[in-house]
Amino acid sequence: xxxxxxxxxxxxxxxxxxxxxxxxxxxxxxxxxxxxxxxxxxxxxxxxxxxxxxxxxxxxxxxxxxxxxxxxxxxxxxxxxxxxxxxxxxxxxxxxxxxxxxxxxxxxxxxxxxxxxxxxxxxxxxxxxxxxxxxxxxxxxxxxxxxxxxxxxxxxxxxxxxxxxxxxxxxxxxxxxxxxxxxxxxxxxxxxxxxxxxxxxxxxxxxxxxxxxxxxxxxxxxxxxxxxxxxxxxxxxxxxxxxxxxxxxxxxxxxxxxxxxxxxxxxxxxxxxxxxxxxxxxxxxxxxxxxxxxxxxxxxxxxxxxxxxxxxxxxxxxxxxxxxxxxxxxxxxxxxxxxxxxxxxxxxxxxxxxx
Amino acid sequence: xxxxxxxxxxxxxxxxxxxxxxxxxxxxxxxxxxxxxxxxxxxxxxxxxxxxxxxxxxxxxxxxxxxxxxxxxxxxxxxxxxxxxxxxxxxxxxxxxxxxxxxxxxxxxxxxxxxxxxxxxxxxxxxxxxxxxxxxxxxxxxxxxxxxxxxxxxxxxxxxxxxxxxxxxxxxxxxxxxxxxxxxxxxxxxxxxxxxxxxxxxxxxxxxxxxxxxxxxxxxxxxxxxxxxxxxxxxxxxxxxxxxxxxxxxxxxxxxxxxxxxxxxxxxxxxxxxxxxxxxxx
Numbered sequence: 001x002x003x004x005x006x007x008x009x010x011x012x013x014x015x016x017x018x019x020x021x022x023x024x025x026x027x028x029x030x031x032x033x034x035x036x037x038x039x040x041x042x043x044x045x046x047x048x049x050x051x052x053x054x055x056x057x058x059x060x061x062x063x064x065x066x067x068x069x070x071x072x073x074x075x076x077x078x079x080x081x082x083x084x085x086x087x088x089x090x091x092x093x094x095x096x097x098x099x100x101x102x103x104x105x106x107x108x109x110x111x112x113x114x115x116x117x118x119x120x121x122x123x124x125x126x127x128x129x130x131x132x133x134x135x136x137x138x139x140x141x142x143x144x145x146x147x148x149x150x151x152x153x154x155x156x157x158x159x160x161x162x163x164x165x166x167x168x169x170x171x172x173x174x175x176x177x178x179x180x181x182x183x184x185x186x187x188x189x190x191x192x193x194x195x196x197x198x199x200x201x202x203x204x205x206x207x208x209x210x211x212x213x214x215x216x217x218x219x220x221x222x223x224x225x226x227x228x229x230x231x232x233x234x235x236x237x238x239x240x241x242x243x244x245x246x247x248x249x250x251x252x253x254x255x256x257x258x259x260x261x262x263x264x265x266x267x268x269x270x271x272x273x274x275x276x277x278x279x280x281x282x283x284x285x286x287x288x289x290x291x292x293x294x295x296x297x298x299x300x301x302x303x304x305x306x307x308x309x310x311x312x313x314x315x316x317x318x319x320x321x322x323x324x325x326x327x328x329x330x331x332x333x334x335x336x337x338x339x340x341x342x343x344x345x346x347x348x349x350x351x352x353x354x355x
Numbered sequence: 356x357x358x359x360x361x362x363x364x365x366x367x368x369x370x371x372x373x374x375x376x377x378x379x380x381x382x383x384x385x386x387x388x389x390x391x392x393x394x395x396x397x398x399x400x401x402x403x404x405x406x407x408x409x410x411x412x413x414x415x416x417x418x419x420x421x422x423x424x425x426x427x428x429x430x431x432x433x434x435x436x437x438x439x440x441x442x443x444x445x446x447x448x449x450x451x452x453x454x455x456x457x458x459x460x461x462x463x464x465x466x467x468x469x470x471x472x473x474x475x476x477x478x479x480x481x482x483x484x485x486x487x488x489x490x491x492x493x494x495x496x497x498x499x500x501x502x503x504x505x506x507x508x509x510x511x512x513x514x515x516x517x518x519x520x521x522x523x524x525x526x527x528x529x530x531x532x533x534x535x536x537x538x539x540x541x542x543x544x545x546x547x548x549x550x551x552x553x554x555x556x557x558x559x560x561x562x563x564x565x566x567x568x569x570x571x572x573x574x575x576x577x578x579x580x581x582x583x584x585x586x587x588x589x590x591x592x593x594x595x596x597x598x599x600x601x602x603x604x605x606x607x608x609x610x611x612x613x614x615x616x617x618x619x620x621x622x623x624x625x626x627x628x629x630x631x632x633x634x635x636x637x
Contacts, residue, residue: 247466248493
């Protein structure tokens with residue numbers, strides 16, 4: 001194409017699609033109806049203060065906009081508009097608390113983040129030392145080991161369960177599904193108590209990172225299994241059929257065709273499982289117990305973990321200890337985020353060049 | 356190929372001729388359906404189909420939608436039973452051996468009787484070359500010279516010249532027609548005796564359709580082809596034998612007529628066949 005007639009400048013793109021901005025083009029109507037609605041709401045409802053004002057304005061806005069749209073465009077478009085606004089609001093209501101939580105933890109935790117936080121422990125820290133002394137190295141090591149072990153335990157089991165749930169239609173699969181669903185309802189305290197009585201006390205194994213990992217894997221398994229099941233079900237049935245039509249046995253079809261096709265979704269399932277357990281505190285109290293010094297051996301002896309660290313610091317009445325707790329919470333969030341990103345990158349790299 | 360006695364008689368009333376030596380030609384398997392009936396749950400889809408699909412020939416199955424052609428095709432390599440609630444009766448003989456015999460393994464039967472589906476479905480996680488050899492890998496068959504095998508199968512499927520420089524490219528990047536030919540190459544790699552095709556061209560444009568029809572004609576010397584099609588012209592162009600299926604309202608589909616394609620299209624025995632091929636219904 002180069003060297004021929006120069007291409008004309010592309011025309012400016014026209015703005016298409018609906019926008020909430022339309023409402024602003026009818027300011028008078030909007031203002032009048034919003035005012036009336038607000039007056040009415042303030043007079044009728046017991047709401048007051050900033051929240052009440054915001055709520056009344058919002059309801060007034062929705063009603064006014066719907067009425068305005070109804071007047072000009074009819075009831076179908078008005079309903080569509082109300083639905084659009086409500087859906088957008090619901091989305092906002094989900095995102096805003098999340099952002100607020102993260103921002104709050106960052107604000108509270110950032111002052112406590114120093115290099116010593118990653119290199120030092122609480123072994124030689126006195127109650128009156130400033131927050132910059134000592135660190136959470138022992139807790140970071142504990143969390144990585146416990147979550148890693150729990151993932152190693154729960155992921156293979158969860159994926160196998162998912163394959164069973166998605167591929168077989170027998171009675172056993174139905175029973176399994178009910179049990180897995182019930183399992184996802186197990187309170188984390190119960191999972192911790194279970195391992196405590198069965199492993200820590202009964203088998204005289206004592207507190208350990210392994211015990212913590214076992215209780216965490218109980219919580220992780222149903223999440224991985226049900227998410228992976230849904231992902232496996234999304235693989236087009238045609239792929240399975242054409243593999244079987246080539247004379248492949250079921251197990252090879254699953255291993256070579258279905259699981260690779262579902263790969264990135266399975267990574268997501270695992271990551272969801274990890275984020276489900278990374279912040280668990282209650283089961284750790286009864287299995288890892290907590291410690292102020294480094295115990296890198298997950299098979300034996302009490303270990304700390306970031307959630308445990310945060311919990312035990314924040315319970316103190318001393319402001320410097322509470323600051324350490326917030327820093328621990330921040331590191332935990334960042335750790336999960338890093339894991340999540342890593343998993344995404346790995347999943348994306350695996351299929352580079354294909355698809 | 357056209358003087359096989361068993362196929363040009365009206366099967367519904369005639370006794371099936373015993374397979375002669377000619378039917379066991381090395382160029383493909385001889386497939387025979389005996390009183391094949393198939394259900395989904397309590398709903399009977401096709402009933403009492405007797406039909407021969409002679410070795411090394413192309414047999415097409417035509418008929419209006421919902422007459423059970425695809426279901427019948429899927430009983431021919433035990434794909435039917437993959438659907439929950441599916442059931443079947445009757446026998447399907449490959450070279451004289453019932454593929455539903457007790458103890459016969461479905462995956463082994465599907466290895467001998469391959470299938471190409473309506474929608475092209477190459478494996479998305481594999482490259483073009485890997486797709487061709489995937490059947491061997493999946494069935495656990497050792498493959499000697501992989502490059503030669505890939506070339507041979509792609510050549511037979513009429514795709515070699517178009518993809519020989521990009522065998523490592525993802526299969527999803529091919530056009531629909533190329534994908535379907537890749538699926539044919541993939542099926543041929545495991546050297547099936549019979550290849551079943553379920554409306555292989557219905558998702559493709561006319562020129563791709565033509566390429567596939569050429570491919571079918573070329574491979575039919577070495578593998579028996581059974582093709583279900585909605586397109587009567589295609590059946591007339593590509594097949595040696597044609598079977599016409601029909602289902603009355605609320606009734607299971609039955610075979611109305613089967614015979615050499617030229618006879619069935621030019622001088623059908625049954626008035627319903629004549630009505631259908633002249634477009635008076637369906």
